[in-house]
Amino acid sequence: MNNDFELLRRQLEREILARKQAESILEKKALELFEANRDLKALNTGLENEVKIRTFKLEESEKQYREIVENSSDFIYSADAQGIFTYVNEPALNRFGYQKDYILGMHFTNLVKEDYKKRALDFYLAMREEGASQSYIELPVKTAKGETIWLGQSAKLNINNGIKSYSMIAKDITERKNSEEKYKSIFENMNLGIVEIDTEGKVVKAYPLFCEQLGYKEEELLGQDFISKLINDPDSKLFKGENRSKSLVKTQELQLKKKDDSLIWMLVSEAPFFDRDQFMGSLAIHFDLTSQKTLQHELEKAKIKAESAEKAERIFLANMSHEIRTPLNAIVGMSHLLESSSLNAEQADHLDVLQSSADILLNLISDILDIAKIDAGSMEIRNKKFDLVKLMNSIEKTFTVKLDSSPVSVQLELDTGLDRLLVGDPVLLNQILYNLVGNAEKFTNEGYIYIRARIIDRDNDRISIRFEVEDTGIGMEEDKLKFIFDQFRQIDGREEVSQKGTGLGLAITKKIIDLLDGDIHVSSRLGTGSKFSIVLHFEETNIALRDAKQEIKKDYESIVLKNPILIVEDNKMNQKYISKLFEKWNYDYRMAENGLEAVELARRYPFSIIFMDLQMPKMNGYEATKAIRQLGNANSDIPIVALTASTLSSKRNEALDAGMSDFLAKPFNPDQILDVLDKYVNELVENTEQSEESATSDIHINETGFVEEKMIKQDLFMTLEKDQEKEVVPEPTSGKIEIDEKYLEATYGNDKVYASEIFSIFLEKTPEELNNLKNSERLSQVVSIAHKIKPTFQMVGLAKFTNDLGMIEELASNSQHEELNQKIDIFLNEAQIALSLVEERFAKMQT
Amino acid sequence: MKGIVFTEFIEMVEKSFGYETVDEMLVSCDLPSKGVYTAVGTYEYDEMLQLVGFLHKKTKLPVPDLLKTFGQYLFGTFEKNYGVFFDKEDNAFDFFESIENHIHVEVKKLYPDAQLPTFDTTRISDNILEMVYKSERKMADFAMGLIEKTLIRYNERARISRENIEEDGSIVRFLIEKY
């Protein structure tokens, strides 16, 4: 009983507790619910506000829309299902000219022009019946004033709770409609052949031009299948498939078959045409491409031809530059060497001519190459100080010598006001004048060639000069004058006169003058002569010409090199030339025969600068440069200047890529070498100062990485003094034949190797040349051989022979046969003795 | 574990063995809830384990049998309270497939703290359904009871085979083959 009671009590207790627990859980849930509800309410109020704001905004935008509608330049109106106007905006009212009250309640057809009323009504009835939501129609409308205007009207059919109404927006297209007539005539006059093709692909209309293009009559084409009858390309996608009805224009070049079975290239465009949105067929528009195709073909042919010609020209020019520049290098070089030998006044005069001729020749070649440059717009103008008087004198002299034996004399007339150095490009000016005088020379058989320079304007440091080259030659007809500056063009009928000329001369001249902002003018009379006059502008310095010599000459004494120069060159003549120059200027140098030797020398000795040929046996200049740059000693950073006969810019880039610092085209003259030294000397001096600073510590010397620590240092000033003392002027001795030891000593010093090199070259080349001299049949040959071997005798200490050869050269030039033959005989005899002397001396050197 | 599972269990015990057994069970087990359960509460799963353990000791009936019986018993409650779920489907297989994707999803919405198993169902053929049960509570026997009752509910006959994929019974594969 007690147990039962206890059990019940526990059950009750559990149930009460469970109820309380459930109540508290539910209470908590109720609270959560309450809070959720409160949040919801807050949200609701927010929503209400939001709705208010939105409604306001909506009203605003409705107002805005209404304003837009009211103020739109388009005509906007609506009508009920019957077509009665229910709304018309302001612009429409204005244009139509009716009052609002009058128009509202009016049937829209009342506005439409009489003959269009039925069509318009039918159109909108159909729209309503078919339930089409949108439509477009163009209608003529009569305004209150009786004026007819065209409307392009878009209509929208609205259905609201089963009630239908129209909203319409229209544009005034009167202007376009009127001009459509105009376009129609343009359309017909365009060279376009037009065909209409139905949905089945059958021709329904062929316009006259198309018929004419293909040689058919319209009747012959009507009802024909357009593709199979006329189009020659079975793969063409035009006028086929679903795309036909798409509103885009498709265009393709196609061949069409003409009536006579021939084919014709046409540009064919396809466009669909519609009637009330219903696809009705295609419009085929044809443009005859025959002439375009032929033209295109010819252009392609011409392009290929032009490209191959251009390539050939480029290769030719590049080769020519190389072939001519190499021997020319020797000529220019040797003539500069001669300058330093002792010459009598006459010889010096000849040498002058030789030098300027060689220089001019060199410039000419460069300029032929440069025409390409000018055309490519990459021609550079190099302005510097120059002596115009000297330049003009030299041209006059060149031509005087050239025309010595002809009845043409050259007259130079200079403005006495030309008394100062000018700044300009003397090379280009020289070329202009040389070309013009050369041209005059070609066409003048007797009389004069005048070369003039006149100051026409002088303002502060600006000076304008008129140059004139006038001849008394054959002249030319007025109508030929305009062609004379054309490239590769020589005036008809004058070919027989111009045996030489490249035909480029005047073209180059004109191009250069244009480049220099100058003017050229030519006047001529057939049989009387021609006159070219040029105006060019220069800057004028205040350096008087009489002080100019010192000014222009490079002051080599100011260029101080700490270390020797390294010359890397395999060509003997060039070796001799460049090394003689450095000797003349008292620069210490070393010579390497090829790249391998150069790298070896650079490994052992420090140099100031390296002049390096590019093409050499064993190792070329590029490889050698790379190797030297990687040596890791002080030579790795010094300037390396490429020497090459090539003017190809690709070679130049290759050289720079290989690590070379600069580039000197052969043949170069002494000034160019000095220019290079001058350009780098500042750097050199800086570097020198640096290494001298750090050279105070012994460690540094070790670190320079040279195998031999003891550098070959030369005190240049000491050497200079020494050389001045020793300066030996070879005296032309008469009679006695002996080698001038003093000269050898002064020239070669203790460098037996160098001396014996010169001697061996002499022994190698001279006998052959003497033989040539003996056998020469023409005076010109004598002149050239004598000229060529003249300097070599002096180099082996036989200045007498150099003098003799000079005389021979002169006698030959002056055609003094008798005396010349005598002289040559004596010379050849004596030369044999000379040869044996040199041989003897050479043998002595070897011991 | 949701309170309804406990209240129903206690109801089943009371109906089978009388309130005395219920009282003995609640007194002798060490229950954090002191044996006070309401359908809307949530209790430790461990309490369910203790209650089943007690019943096993008391009745000598194996635990799996007890759980299965409980499943069968609870089915009745489900059918009564959540008839809509059964009415929605017209055959047992479709119903089984709806547990994972529909029924238990709704349960979870109603009781975010409910701890439910997952069922991966695959129709092997028209007549064979595979159900893979996964749950840390290892109540596959309970599921067995629910499955059996479901088949009866839809008036369908089937052979049910089961295989423990995890030995501890946390993953169990049921294969239901209709005759």
Ligand code: HEM
């Ligand atoms: C209308 C039908 C169903 C409803 C309303 C329902 C609802 C529930 C609820 C409320 C729980 C308790 C969750 C907890 O305590 O946290 C549960 C657990 C469970 N349900 Fe259902 N269920 C249904 C059908 C089924 C069926 C048909 C099966 C078996 C095939 C099943 C298998 C299970 C299992 C095994 C558990 C135990 C928990 C576990 O093993 O992790 N349920 N279910």
